[in-house]
Amino acid sequence: MSRHMMADDDERTYVYADSALLRRIVGYLLAYKGTMAAVAILVIANIVVSLWAPFVLLEAIDVIFPTGDLQQLLFAAILYMGLKIAAWLTSYGQSYLTTLMGQRAVFKVRQNLFRHLQTLSQDFYDGSSSGRIISRLTNDIDRMSELLTGGLITTFAQFFIVFAVGAVILSVDTQLAMASLAVVPILAISTHVFRQRARAAYRNTRKTISSVTANLAESISGAKVTKSFARERESLTRFAELNQADYQSNVDAAKATSVFFPAIRTIGNLGVFLILLIGGLRLIGVIEGALTIGTLLFFIQMNQSFFRPILIITGFYNTVQSAFAGSERVFTILDTEPSIQDDPDAVDMPEIEGHVQFKDVTFSYIEGTNVLKEFNLEIQPGETVALVGDTGAGKTTVVSLLNRFYDIQEGSITIDGIDIRTVSQESLRSRIGLVLQQPFLFMGTVRENIIYGRPAATDEDVLEALEAIGARRLLESLGNGLDTQVGERGTRLSEGERQLVSFARALLANPKILILDEATSSIDIYTEHTIQRGMKALLQGRTSIVIAHRLSTIVNADKILVLENGRIVESGKHTELMAKKGKYYSLYEIQIRPRAKHASMQ
Numbered sequence: 001m002s003r004h005m006m007a008d009d010d011e012r013t014y015v016y017a018d019s020a021l022l023r024r025i026v027g028y029l030l031a032y033k034g035t036m037a038a039v040a041i042l043v044i045a046n047i048v049v050s051l052w053a054p055f056v057l058l059e060a061i062d063v064i065f066p067t068g069d070l071q072q073l074l075f076a077a078i079l080y081m082g083l084k085i086a087a088w089l090t091s092y093g094q095s096y097l098t099t100l101m102g103q104r105a106v107f108k109v110r111q112n113l114f115r116h117l118q119t120l121s122q123d124f125y126d127g128s129s130s131g132r133i134i135s136r137l138t139n140d141i142d143r144m145s146e147l148l149t150g151g152l153i154t155t156f157a158q159f160f161i162v163f164a165v166g167a168v169i170l171s172v173d174t175q176l177a178m179a180s181l182a183v184v185p186i187l188a189i190s191t192h193v194f195r196q197r198a199r200a201a202y203r204n205t206r207k208t209i210s211s212v213t214a215n216l217a218e219s220i221s222g223a224k225v226t227k228s229f230a231r232e233r234e235s236l237t238r239f240a241e242l243n244q245a246d247y248q249s250n251v252d253a254a255k256a257t258s259v260f261f262p263a264i265r266t267i268g269n270l271g272v273f274l275i276l277l278i279g280g281l282r283l284i285g286v287i288e289g290a291l292t293i294g295t296l297l298f299f300i301q302m303n304q305s306f307f308r309p310i311l312i313i314t315g316f317y318n319t320v321q322s323a324f325a326g327s328e329r330v331f332t333i334l335d336t337e338p339s340i341q342d343d344p345d346a347v348d349m350p351e352i353e354g355h356v357q358f359k360d361v362t363f364s365y366i367e368g369t370n371v372l373k374e375f376n377l378e379i380q381p382g383e384t385v386a387l388v389g390d391t392g393a394g395k396t397t398v399v400s401l402l403n404r405f406y407d408i409q410e411g412s413i414t415i416d417g418i419d420i421r422t423v424s425q426e427s428l429r430s431r432i433g434l435v436l437q438q439p440f441l442f443m444g445t446v447r448e449n450i451i452y453g454r455p456a457a458t459d460e461d462v463l464e465a466l467e468a469i470g471a472r473r474l475l476e477s478l479g480n481g482l483d484t485q486v487g488e489r490g491t492r493l494s495e496g497e498r499q500l501v502s503f504a505r506a507l508l509a510n511p512k513i514l515i516l517d518e519a520t521s522s523i524d525i526y527t528e529h530t531i532q533r534g535m536k537a538l539l540q541g542r543t544s545i546v547i548a549h550r551l552s553t554i555v556n557a558d559k560i561l562v563l564e565n566g567r568i569v570e571s572g573k574h575t576e577l578m579a580k581k582g583k584y585y586s587l588y589e590i591q592i593r594p595r596a597k598h599a600s601m602q
C-alpha cells in the first residue's frame with residue numbers, strides 16, 4: 001500500500017495517498033449497494049428536473065410571451081413549479097438516504113476499530129496513551145463521518161451536474177458556454193494550491209485535539225494525586241497550553257482555508273461578467289451572432305447551475321482535507337498488525353495437567369536491555385512456587401511471558417511440553433488465571449465483576465467462591481451485597497475488598513494454572529488473614545506461581561525462587577534458604593520480615 005510512517009512525538013500515524021484513502025472510504029459505502037442504487041436514481045432524477053426548469057423559462061420568454069397564449073403560459077408556470085417541487089423531493093430523498101448509509105458506515109468503522117484494538121498486543125498499549133486512542137475513536141471518526149454521511153455521494157453527484165450543465169449549455173450556445181467554462185482552469189489551479197495547505201493545517205488540528213484528550217484522560221485518572229499535591233494550578237496551566245495549541249491550530253486551519261471560498265465565489269462571478277459582456281455586445285449588435293433575451297437570461301441562470309455544484313465541490317474539498325486527516329489516524333490503527341499473532345497452524349490448548357517450563361528464556365522489552373537472561377524455571381503440576389526478588393527484578397515479566405503478552409527472543413516456554421507459541425492465544429489464556437498486581441475491576445456490580453470469567457455462574461456459585469476464599473464477611477461490609485456498585489476501576493471499594501473480589505473472580509474461572517501477582521500494600525490484620533485463607537483455597541490443586549511479598553505465602557509455598565537481574569539465583573524451601581544466608585536471607589531481613597511485622601502490628 002502506498003503509505004509511509006509519519007514520525008511523531010508519541011503518536012504513530014501513517015501517511016496515505018489520497019486515492020488510497022478515498023478508495024477505502026468509498027469501500028465502506030459500497031457495502032450498501034441497494035441504497036446506493038436508490039441514491040443514484042434520485043441524483044439522476046434531480047439533475048433532470050433541475051436542468052429542465054430553465055428550459056421552461058427560456059421557452060416562456062422567447063416563445064410564449066410573444067404569442068400571448070394564456071393557456072400555454074399557465075401550463076409553463078405550473079410545470080416550472082412542479083419541476084421545482086420534484087427537485088426538492090429528490091434532493092430530500094437523496095440526502096436522507098446518504099445520511100442513513102453514512103451513519104451505518106460510521107457504526108461499522110467504529111466497530112471494526114474497537115475489534116481491531118482488542119487484537120493488538122500489549123506492546124501497542126504500552127506505547128500509546130489511552131486518551132490518544134480514545135481521540136481516534138471519537139474525534140477522528142467524527143471527522144471521517146462528515147465524509148461518509150452525505151458529503152461524499154452528494155459531491156460525486158455534483159460532478160455529474162457540472163458535466164450535464166456543461167453539455168447542455170454547449171449545445172445551446174458555444175460562445176456563451178465558453179464564457180462560463182473559462183473559470184474552470186483558474187479554479188483547478190487554486191484548488192490544488194489550497195489542498196496542500198489545508199491538509200497540513202488539518203493534520204495539525206487532529207494532533208492537537210488528541211493531546212487535549214490524552215491530557216484530559218490522564219488528569220481525570222490522576223485527579224486524586226493532583227489534589228493531594230495541590231497541583232491543580234499547574235495542571236490547569238498545562239491543560240491551558242494544550243487547549244491553546246488546539247485553538248491556534250484550528251485558527252491556522254481557518255486562515256488557510258477561509259480565504260479560499262470567497263475567492264472561488266468571486267471567480268464564479270467572472271463567468272456572469274463575461275456572459276453579460278459578450279451576450280450584451282451580441283444583443284446590441286456590436287459583435288456577430290444573434291441572441292434572444294431569453295437565451296441571455298437562460299445563460300445567467302445556467303451559470304449559477306454550473307457554479308453551485310462547483311462551489312459545493314470545493315466547499316466539500318475542505319471537509320475532505322479534514323476528513324482525510326482524521327481517516328489516516330483511524331486507518332493507522334486498523335493497519336497496525338498485532339505483534340503477537342497466532343501461528344497459522346495454531347491449535348487449541350488441550351486440557352492440561354499444569355507442568356510449566358521456561359527453558360533458557362531471554363527476553364527484552366526494548367532491544368538491547370535484557371530483562372530475563374537464559375532464564376530457567378520448572379513447575380510440577382499442582383505445585384505452588386513463590387517468586388521473590390527486588391523490585392524491577394523481572395517477576396511480573398515472567399508471568400506476562402507465560403500468558404504470552406509478549407514474545408520471547410530466545411528459548412522456549414512450554415506447558416505440559418507444548419510450546420505456548422503453537423497454540424491459540426485465546427485457548428492459552430483461558431487455561432491460565434491471572435490476578436494482577438493492581439486488581440482491575442470494571443464499572444458495574446460486585447457480582448458482574450466476580451462472574452467476569454464465567455458469565456453463566458449463578459449467585460450460588462458466587463457465594464460458594466466467596467465462602468471458599470473465606471470472604472463471606474466481605475458481603476456484609478458492602479452496602480448492597482453482590483449488587484453493590486464498585487465504581488470505575490473499583491474505586492468505591494477498599495484495596496483489600498478489591499483484592500478479594502479479584503480472587504473470587506479467579507477462583508470462579510477455575511483455571512488449571514493460577515498466577516497471583518501479590519500487591520505490596522499492607523492491609524489490616526483481619527483482611528490479611530482473610531486473604532491468606534483465600535489464597536490457600538485458590539492455590540489448592542493447581543499449578544500456581546505467586547509473586548510473593550507476604551511471609552505467609554512464601555513460607556507455605558512448595559518452592560521459593562529468588563530472582564535477581566533476570567536470573568534465578570537461589571531456590572528451595574524457606575528454612576533451607578535462610579540457612580544459606582545468601583540473597584534470600586538478606587531479602588528476608590530487609591524486606592519480608594519488616595513487612596510481616598508491620599502487618600501484625602496493625
Ligand SMILES: Nc1ncnc2c1ncn2[C@@H]1O[C@H](COP(=O)(O)OP(=O)(O)OP(=O)(O)O)[C@@H](O)[C@H]1O
Binds near residue numbers: 126365391392396
Ligand atoms: N512494558 C514495559 N516496557 C519496558 N520495560 C518494562 C516494561 N515493563 C517492565 N519493564 C522493565 O522490566 C524490568 C522488570 O520489570 P517487572 O515488572 O518484571 O519487575 P517486578 O520484578 O515485577 O517488580 P515489582 O516487584 O516492582 O513489581 C524493570 O526494569 C522494568 O523497568
Ligand SMILES: [Mg+2]
Binds near residue numbers: 395396397437517
Ligand atoms: Mg511486578
